[in-house]
Amino acid sequence: MNFFISFSISFSIISILEGFHLVSTETLIESSCKTFAQSDPNIDYGFCTSSMKGATAGGRATLPALGAISLRLVQDNLTDTRRHVREILNNSSMLSPYSRRCLHDCLELFSDAVSGVEDAARDYDAKRFDDANVKMSAVMDAPTTCEDGFKEGPAAVASPLSKRNRDAFELSAIALSIINVVRRGPG
Structure with missing residues (x-):
């Protein structure tokens, strides 16, 4: 089946x-x-x-409610990761110019992604599931693009954000899965 x-x-x-x-x-x-x-x-x-x-947190939830919760999880993750990137940039004098440039790129990607997930959440709440899907697909690209930036340049370095990027990507995949199921409905 x-x-x-x-x-x-x-x-x-x-x-x-x-x-x-x-x-x-x-x-x-x-x-x-x-x-x-x-x-x-x-x-x-x-x-x-x-x-x-x-x-x-032990409350009762429906699948549509889990969709809203999953979007909030993505937003919280990206917001926290953006804060973490700022801390690294402000507190690390030992960063190479290449690492610093990658982190600035990631900061911009995460800022755009936070706005994207906020827009996706509004679309989801308004039952515009196709629009929410498109916006979350774009959000899902941010952690991958960030991670790739560290690996693909002329001075490839280890990303200090690998776990955070994996988590953001997976949380986005979960949110997309729920959006798609809720969009199709029960039958």
Whole structure:
């Protein structure tokens, strides 16, 4: 059975159970993350479940609510990473000119990405899922472009942002997966 049919059936059952409050947020997160991890090599089940469970803090959530939560996670991650880049730039006199230039490029990328995820969240809330999808796809490029900048120049250096970039990329992949499922609806 292909992924979309399988997930649509699972989503339909979960949606019905959600309506009767028979499925917990934890179950919803686990089943969603399992499906996302099976269909997208960019999503790790453990990362997905721990990120989403940590952000819901035991409250009740529907899949559309998890979409809003996932967008907030991306925004928080990118905002914190932008702050971290500023700290590195302000507190590291030992940076090479090449590393400094890469970090400035990343700072610009993350600033644009924060605006992009804010726009995507507004589109998501307004049920303009196609627009949210396009904006999140652009946001997802920022950490990859940042990371590539350190590797591809004439003086390639190790990125001090590798883990943060991986996390931002994966959180964006999770948000995109949820947006796409919510956009298709339960049936």
